[in-house]
Structure formats: C-alpha cells, structure tokens
Amino acid sequence: MPAKEVKDGVEISNPLEIVQRLLEVAVDDLGLPRGVFEILKKPKRIMKVSIPVRMDDGSYREFEGFRSQHLDVLGPTKGGVRFHPAVTEDEVAALSMWMSLKAAILGIPYGGGKGGIVVNPKELSKRELEELSRGFIRELEPIMGPEKDIPAPDVNTTPEIMGWMIDEFSRLKGKNVPGTVTGKPIILGGSQGRVEATGRGVVFTIAEAAERLGLKLEGMTAVVQGFGNVGSITAKLLAERGVKVIGIVDAGGGVYHEEGLNIAELIDYAKETGTVNGFKDYPSMTNEELFQAECDILIPAALENQITGKTGPAIKAKIVAEAANGPSTPEGTAAMEKNGITVIPDILCNAGGVTVSYFEWVQNTTHLAWTEKEVNERLFTEMTEAFNDVFEMKEQKNCTMREAAYLVAVERIAQAMEARGWI
Template identity: 45%
Template sequence: MTAVAQPAVATRGPLDDAHEQLADACRVLGYDEGTMKMLAAPRREVTVSIPLRRDNGDIEVLTGHRVQHNLSRGPAKGGLRFSPHVDLDEVRALAMWMSWKCALMDLPYGGAKGGVTIDPAGYSEAELERVTRRYTSEILPVIGPNKDIPAPDIGTDERTMAWMMDTVSVASGYTVLGTVTGKPVSLGGSLGRASATSLGVAQIAFAALNHLGMAYDATTAAVQGFGKVGRGAARFLHLAGIRVLAVSDAFGGVWNPAGLDIPALEAHVDGTGSVVGFTGAQPIDNAALLTAEVDLLVPAAVEGVLHEGNAGDVRARLIVEGANGPTTTAADAILAERGVLVVPDILANAGGVVVSYFEWVQANQAYWWSEAEVEARLADRMTSAWHQVLAEAEALELSLRAAATCLAVRRVAEAHRQRGLYP
C-alpha cells in the first residue's frame, strides 16, 4: 500500500501564496498599499479550546479556529475542516480564498473558514459529535444565517452540519435551517448539494477542453483524491467519454492505461474504503500520478501538491484545481512557462459554494427547488464565471488565476469603497 504524498516541505505555506496572489492583483488593479493591507487583514478571528471527554473517560483538549476574512459583500461563508494539519495560518488562507471565490461567483457573501486540529479517524462518532457541538457552542456568537454560514470540508460531512444546526437551534430556541449548508436533505439541505463541487469541476473542465479544442473522447485524465470532490469529478468526466487513467486517495492509487471503469471503482471503494486493490488496474503512487502521461490533471485533495519540485515534470496540458490551493506560486510560474493551462480553485471548485448559496436561499424562504433546477442554475453560474475570467485574462494578458483573482478582488474592494470606512 502506497501512501499519498504530502505537500513538499518548505518555509512557505498557503497563506504566503494567498498574500502573494492578492499583492499581484492589487498591482494589476493599481491599488495602493493601504487598500491591499485592508483586503489582506481578516475581519475577525476566533480561536477556541474544545475540551473533550473521550469514550474511556479521559479528558483531551483540542483547538479550533474560525476566521472571517471579509464581510463587505454579505455574511461570511466557508467550510469547517477536521484535520490533524489544521493551523491558524491555513485557515486564514482558506478564508481569504473563500472571499475571492464568493465574489468571483457574484454571491452575496464574504469569506470564512473554520477548522479543528483533529484526526477524525481516531475518534468515535459519539466523540466527533461532542467535539462538533462544543466547537459550535464556542463560536456561537459569530455564526448564524446572517453572520457566518459554515459548510462541510475535509473531515466533515452532512452529519457534522446537522449537529451544528441543531446546536445553534437549541441555543436559539427554534430551528434555524439557514445557519449551515451541506445539511441532509431531510433537514433542509438542497438537492444536488452533495455532488455540486464535483459537477462544477467537471463543467469547468469541459469549458476549458472546448477552449483548447480538445475532444472529450480523445482526452485522458488523472484525478488526485477520491473523496467529496475527486470521486464525483472522475464520474462526470467518465460519463462524458473522457478516459480516466489514474485516481488516488489517502491510501494509494490505481492506474490503467486503457482507462479505469469508474462505476466499478466506486463500488470497490464502497466495499473496501479505498481505491487500493482494485482489480483491473495496477498500483501507482501519488507522486507518479501527478506527473502521469495524461491530458487533464485534477488535483482534488489538499494544498500544495504541485510545487517547485514536481511542476517541471507535469505532463498534463490542462490542470483543473478541484482542491483549494493545490498549486504553489512557484509551481504556477513553472507551469505557465511550460504552457500548461491552470484553471484556479476559486473558479474550478466553486460549485459547492454556489449550491450552498442556493441551499441558504431555499432555507430562508422555506421553498425547495428540484435537482434539475439546482443543476441548471449551477451550470449558468459556472459557465458565466468561466467566460468572465477568460475575457479578463485575454484583455489584460493574465493567467486565469491572476484574472480570476483580479475580478474578485475588484468586486470586494468596490464593496469596501461603497460602504466606506467606519468610524
């Protein structure tokens, strides 16, 4: 069994990349240093202790964070991550990227992110519920449907959101469906939310392939990550006729030069919990997957997997970022020099927050849409954003990432300007 490679060890982290992307956008837009500092600074940060009584009676104290980066365009929006790698700088970076993502998709939100430093695999369901409810109660003063609306992320799911919603509702004295998104449909969740990020990634991949003149049936792909985002993305690519040659998860990867049978692979994962051991494929480690001979690469797991050490070996012609921050700034420069088209995360994986917005709207008006309506509205948003970013990139001779960031930063800065500074 081959473990998935971790991001390259370096002194830089995601927050450094986020700040550099913002600084580059401010230079292009002609903003002064004061405006840049205002856009870089989080509006609010909360760090909390989470005492947990383990099932065996032992007491453990965990640490949680919630960062609200910007609130100028509306209440904050962002996921909650349970991971042993969570730290405050990571949460700050992810919150900033959420601000740009929401603005790029023209959603009435600012950006936020939350995290608890915990490995969910080492805890029982009852323990995870206690952690979730205590974390929620600690950040209760700063969250709510008109303040900050959490959603699932790495290590959390619709069950986690149900616990959060119930904790807020009990404290409020009535059911507050709009306090989180990504809930079970039976508790006010939206149809189509579970697959929204994956479907958005696929829709953007199709738009990029069309732009490059690449026929789907002649395109090969590799997907790094087979969880919330990667699994659905692989399925949608496969259904479109693209041959997915390789996928990986936290335990290893599989490769078949003739193309993987994605439905069979999904059944295997449902039965075993991993892609490892799938018949009709050979093992591949994560490092080899990222540099495999494919046309399309979808990094859909964690930050920083494409870095200075491997970007020069990437063979894909197109990279569509399913994860947040999978490509470092140094890797971006190398890939651009080599002519690799990179579709940035704030565009490519925005389907989740778009349908989260739809869920919030439905909860607030107590009227739910059909799955077909949700998917049609999602396609409209994703396609519109793609064309806006492409036009900005061509007009200003920028990369897609720089163009997307400029569009988003301009919208947030304009909201700041229109609202003014207080006092």
C-alpha cells in the same frame, strides 16, 4: 503581472503567504489604493477555541479549533469546516480569504469564512465525533448566524456532521435556524445537488477550458489526486462524459489502468476498503507517477502544496483543474505556465460548492425547495458565466487564468469597499 516564484531563495508553501502575495499583485495591477490590500491581507476575525470532549473511556481530551472570518463587505462570511490533524491557524485564514475571492468571482453576496479542528476523525467514535462537533458550535455561537457566518462541510466533514451542528445551534437559539449551516441533510433543509456540487462545478470548468482550447472532452484522458467527495464525484462525472480516467491516487495508494477505470465500481471498492489501492489488481500508482502521467487533464483534489517546483515541471497534461484549495505553490504554478499548461485556478474551479451552498441558504431563507435539475442548471449558468468573466479578463490583461481570477475578484470586492465608503 508576474509574481516572484520564491521568497529569499526558498519556495513558499505557507498558504497565507501565497494568497497575500497574489492579492498584493492584483491590487497593484488594478491600480487600486493601497488600503484595499491592507484590508484584504488578513481576516477581520479569527476565533481560536478549545473544545473539551469526554471520550468513551471516561477521560477528557481538549481539541483545538479555529474559525476565520475574512471579510463581510459583500455579505455574511461563508465557508466550510474541516477536521484534520494538520489544520493550522494560517491555513484556515488563507482558506477564508480564498472563499472571499470565490464568492466575488461568482457574484455571490458572501464574504469568506473557514473553520477547522485539529483532529483525525477516524480515531474518534461516532459519539465522540458528535460531541466534538456540537462543542465547536457552542464555542462559535456568538459569531454565527444566517446574516453573520455560515459553516458548511469540508475535508472530513459530512452532511451528518452538519446536521449535528445545526441542531446544536438551533438549541442554543431556542428556535430552528436552518440557514446558519449549509450542506445539511435534505430532510433538515439541505439542498438537492449539494453533495455533488463542487465536483460538478469542476467538470463544468474543465468542459469550458477544453472548448476554449479547441479540444473535444469525450475521449480525453484524466488522472485525479484524491478520491474523497470532490475527487470521486469529479471522476464519475468526467467518465459519464466519455473521459477516460486512467489513474487515481489517494492517501492509501493509487491505481492505474490505461484503458480507463470503472469509476462507479471503484467508488464502491473504496468505500469498502478505504482506498483505491488494489482495485481489480490493476498496477499501483504513486503521487510522483501521477504527476508525470501522460494525460490530457490533471485534477489535484487533495490538499495544499501538491504541485511544487519539484512536481510541476514533470506535468504533461494540457489542463490542470485545481479541485483542491491551494494545490499549487508559486514555483509549481510558474513551472506549469512555462510549459504552456492551462490552469483552472482553485478559486474558480472548485467554487461549485459555495455556489450551491448559497442556493441552499436562499432556499432556507425563502422557505422554498428547488429540484436537483433546477440546482444543476443554475450551477451550470453561474460556473460558465464566471469562467467566461475570468477568461475575458485573461484576454484583456494578457495574463494567466490565476492572475485573471484574482483581478476579477479583487475588482469586485474593491467596488463594494468604495460603495460602503471603506476606501
């Protein structure tokens, strides 16, 4: 079920257009009623808010924020909140739609949600950041709740920020409602293993892909784009499994070492300097060089639209694991498929975060606490079963892993729509 690579001769980079096209193809390929696509193609609700913040100098600034709730046919909407200057309404809408698909693939009783504020958090003091976070929750409170919509961390948001958010929501409700926000500090009801969950899930899917290809993970080489929470943890866990991580690029530059980087030391270095660039005076590495690197595994763990018609053809990796959301444009995807690269699509690859967020929600609602070992074992089971479901669909339909992931997700969502009488 090949999709068009371009639209009117121009490569598509709008994430909303990309996900809509892939959904339409999946609905058609499954022979589902057109109404399924009409429901899936846009969020049920997008709230746009303006958040006033008193700055440290006494002035006031207004920050624009969004919360998208895509679909609640399987359960309450669920998804992260990102703080980034490039946040747009279309981006948040697309991300909420991807969250719906992730939940369906993993068999989690959630729909997709996503939030964002247009801000560079590095420009704010801690007090200003807290006021912004609390103000966002005050605006969203009418549409939030453990059975309505459940925020979580995402780009540039942390457990500390989630702690402020759950505190503000609980104040507004006059009671403690821990299941309304996940990714919280453990002392406030957060789950063991949540911080590492997305990166750990990425590694589980890479291991499964390597096994399917008849490759031994130990001794393979990898490069990583992005060294935030997901990129750094993915690199660390791969290194612990004997993978040589030879190159990493972040917003401040990159570093390359053919013999493999010491990831534990690099994490400490990046915390001190804000970048991996300059680590041990190893050679620097650009994004362009990273995508051209001779390696076995490429992990885009930054933002959208990184693998394009320009960068895709140069990739030499055997496996591309999409740890970021929407890192590949349709043209970039086509280039990788043409070169026989196994792509683990984002809606499968990085679903470990929402899976452990679900575990946290379950623990909050049942007033139980699981050990990190229990969480990791459950995550392994869920991620490997989901990978196998997608791989089996790929074999059945003779299609790509991305197409198979959409087929699995859309089929399950359509079943829920039919059971509710929507179609």
